[in-house]
Amino acid sequence: MTSAHPSSSIGPRFRPYASSKHQVTKGRYITSNDPRGYIPVYEYPLNGQWIMMDIDDGYILWTGIWKALGNSKADIVKMIDSQPDLASVIRRVRGGYLKIQGTWMPYEVALRLSRRVAWPIRDDLVPLFG
Template structure:
């Protein structure tokens, strides 16, 4: 990564994470109230998803603390786009399809398409200009 790395891994040797103990954290922002959450789901081998989260346009922006996956559905809907449009983006970029994680069922807040941080950042640079200031805690 470059010096513009937006989320720094935090070493925690006794972590339960499957990602070698790396944890991710959001950037601090005076304009956003980021909280921690932990949502139980059968869609994840951990049995839960630990997240940093904050509201934006009646949607939740979420970042998985352990592996840095971003809930793209929250960003996409905060832009005012429909869920069907996510499918169009994914179909137009088949190289990212294998990297996606879909959460269906369970707690509504965590349902949707999750993607690796780098992929979400790349897409946000292309399509999320109108809410760029609201994504500071996530992408810097």
């Protein structure tokens, strides 16, 4: 992340890195799973999946990264179940717009997991992690 700007009313602001390979756009998706009523995101497609970052708090849609690697939904459940410390920090979005459904986790946690399992798509994650 290139910058996180404190804001008194909203919290940190996250911005993706520039990449010559990816067109990062902004989106805003309505959901009842979030107290804001919507999730504002930076997003770009990768291998038929959407890579997303919550603009307000930097949470990353881990499901997008996981599926871009070719893994199944069942595999992400096993991975999270095998690491009980993740349960307290992840958010699960169910229902609403399909594009934002899945497991969201803090930037630092997603970065750490990506370093362990996402080597094949590391160049495609530059907009998120630099």
